[in-house]
Amino acid sequence: MLKDVTPNTAEIARTDAGLASTLRVSVMRLARRLRNERDAEDDLTPNQLAVLGTLARCGALTIGELAGAEKVQPPSMTRIVNCLVDKGLLQRRPHPGDKRVVVVSLTDEARAVVLESRRRKEAWLNKQLSELSLAERRILRDAAPLLERLSQA
Amino acid sequence: MLKDVTPNTAEIARTDAGLASTLRVSVMRLARRLRNERDAEDDLTPNQLAVLGTLARCGALTIGELAGAEKVQPPSMTRIVNCLVDKGLLQRRPHPGDKRVVVVSLTDEARAVVLESRRRKEAWLNKQLSELSLAERRILRDAAPLLERLSQA
DNA sequence: TATTGTTATACTCTATAACTATA
DNA sequence: TATAGTTATAGAGTATAACAATA
Secondary structure (H helix, E strand, O other): OOOOOOOOOHHHHHHOHHHHHHHHHHOOOOOOOOOOOOOOHEEEOOOHHHHHHHHHHHHOEEEEHHHHHHEEEEHHHHHHHHHHHOOOOOOEEEEEEEEEEEEEEEEEHHHHHHHEEEHHHHHHHHHOOOOOOOHHHHHHHHHHHHHHHHOOO | OOOOOOOHHHHHHHOOOOOOHHHHHHHHHHHHHHHHOOOOHHHHOOHHHHHHHHHHHHHHHHEEHHHHOOOOOOHHHHHHHHHHHOOOOOOEEEOEEEEEEEEEOOOOHHHHHHHHHHHHHHHHHHHOOOOHHHHHHHHHHHHHHHHHHHOOO
């Protein structure tokens, strides 16, 4: 009887002993460290911040889509959106073709806030990266697209 | 006049054009994806979950230290801790030497919850990793300790 | 007198239920 | 009749202020 040489999950887990574990820990820690690197957006609640981030990633979304993405109920999302509209960070627009639906998108001011937040995190990260060797930065340059691919699985 | 060859931050940012940006995005996305991979701990609030995670990483802490770590006020942490004690996930003990202080630590049951949460995330991650090539996994194995080092800067 | 933590109270945020408008 | 969103109300969760115990 021939042996099955197709790599299965258990076998890979063994040969890559601990890779998932160390990768999970390091990714979660770095993400937490980056998340703490905030400033201007400090007066926003976590959910408000998450809405800005989601809209920055996904573009304009409806109230229902936003509620689903942030895992809150529609009435809560109505409130969150209203609050951000009052702050001048979101704009509501009617859906072309379905008058029940409300489309929400970032204002220019919100885009500036998001960009500033990114700039701040990346400035911190650049400073840390500058203390690595060229070879080490090369490894991270190779790793980044792989992490991206994993996140989209 | 001799040119200064010491690499400065601006120069490195240019040569590593976009590294901080792509790395930040990929790390944050993978962390978000991993965070969504939960199940048993679904009946806990985000702050309750964070307290379990912090205690799992740092060991026993006082109410004040926990409040500082989670960025909530002491009365709120008292409430969160009481709730977790009622659920059998935390135990309170007097501080040896300072009777004002309360030391909080995980119960065996809480440790089991945390381990199960990690197991679940790592099972998902292992599955995704199994679809990468050996060379790609090698890159991630090299990258993990670098990410860890960045997070501790 | 200063510090750690708790209790009392008010405020904010979220969820459920009922309602309006549109499909 | 079903769906998207809003309004009204009740329920968690957090913060501020006042307090108790210890240093």
